[in-house]
Amino acid sequence: GENVEQHPSTLSVQEGDSAVIKCTYSDSASNYFPWYKQELGKGPQLIIDIRSNVGEKKDQRIAVTLNKTAKHFSLHITETQPEDSAVYFCAALHTGNQFYFGTGTSLTVIP
Amino acid sequence: DTGVSQDPRHKITKRGQNVTFRCDPISEHNRLYWYRQTLGQGPEFLTYFQNEAQLEKSRLLSDRFSAERPKGSFSTLEIQRTEQGDSAMYLCASSFLSGRAQEQFFGPGTRLTVL
Numbered sequence: 001g002e003n004v005e006q007h008p009s010t011l012s013v014q015e016g017d018s019a020v021i022k023c024t025y026s027d028s029a030s031n032y033f034p035w036y037k038q039e040l041g042k043g044p045q046l047i048i049d050i051r052s053n054v055g056e057k058k059d060q061r062i063a064v065t066l067n068k069t070a071k072h073f074s075l076h077i078t079e080t081q082p083e084d085s086a087v088y089f090c091a092a093l094h095t096g097n098q099f100y101f102g103t104g105t106s107l108t109v110i111p
Numbered sequence: 112d113t114g115v116s117q118d119p120r121h122k123i124t125k126r127g128q129n130v131t132f133r134c135d136p137i138s139e140h141n142r143l144y145w146y147r148q149t150l151g152q153g154p155e156f157l158t159y160f161q162n163e164a165q166l167e168k169s170r171l172l173s174d175r176f177s178a179e180r181p182k183g184s185f186s187t188l189e190i191q192r193t194e195q196g197d198s199a200m201y202l203c204a205s206s207f208l209s210g211r212a213q214e215q216f217f218g219p220g221t222r223l224t225v226l
Binding site for chain 2: 004045098102
């Protein structure tokens with residue numbers, strides 16, 4: 001199977017600063033890496049994703065980078081806002097069928 | 112497109128009772144996943160369907176758990192003889208299988224509390 005590790009488990013930043021969350025995966029066969037934002041009492045919401053043939057993807061204040069050689073990928077949020085406060089999960093799609101999730105990062109943006 | 116819906120949103124039951132949850136995926140999506148999420152953890156895969164066929168089940172899915180997707184549309188997840196350890200959020204997600212990797216969309220979840 002696949003093993004996804006996520007760090008840090010909690011992260012506090014001042015409003016306007018950047019936040020970075022990192023994940024590593026174990027199986028080089030994984031080829032799709034989504035990031036989800038989960039607010040209290042809600043299901044995870046897809047915010048950005050990256051496929052294994054791409055090194056970086058950006059969508060406004062959110063970017064994801066992928067290093068296939070090192071088997072790690074990162075979420076970058078710039079100019080953080082209080083509404084960015086939530087739990088963020090990374091995931092890896094293994095052999096096209098099953099998603100493996102990290103344990104989550106609780107992000108707090110301090111106004 | 113109304114997104115993935117789940118019913119009920121909350122369920123409280125006594126140990127030993129049976130419960131059933133329903134998931135309605137996004138209409139054109141042919142893949143449907145069930146996950147379990149406990150506090151402070153990421154979603155854990157339970158099972159998935161492609162159309163009406165159940166293609167994979169996790170070892171987490173004991174014999175007390177059964178899932179169906181009879182017509183390739185909505186799905187049900189039943190837990191028989193519930194135990195306190197079954198208390199968790201049960202999430203459903205759907206995606207459209209194509210040549211590209213899947214984008215998966217989650218429902219709001221059903222929170223189960225077993226007393």
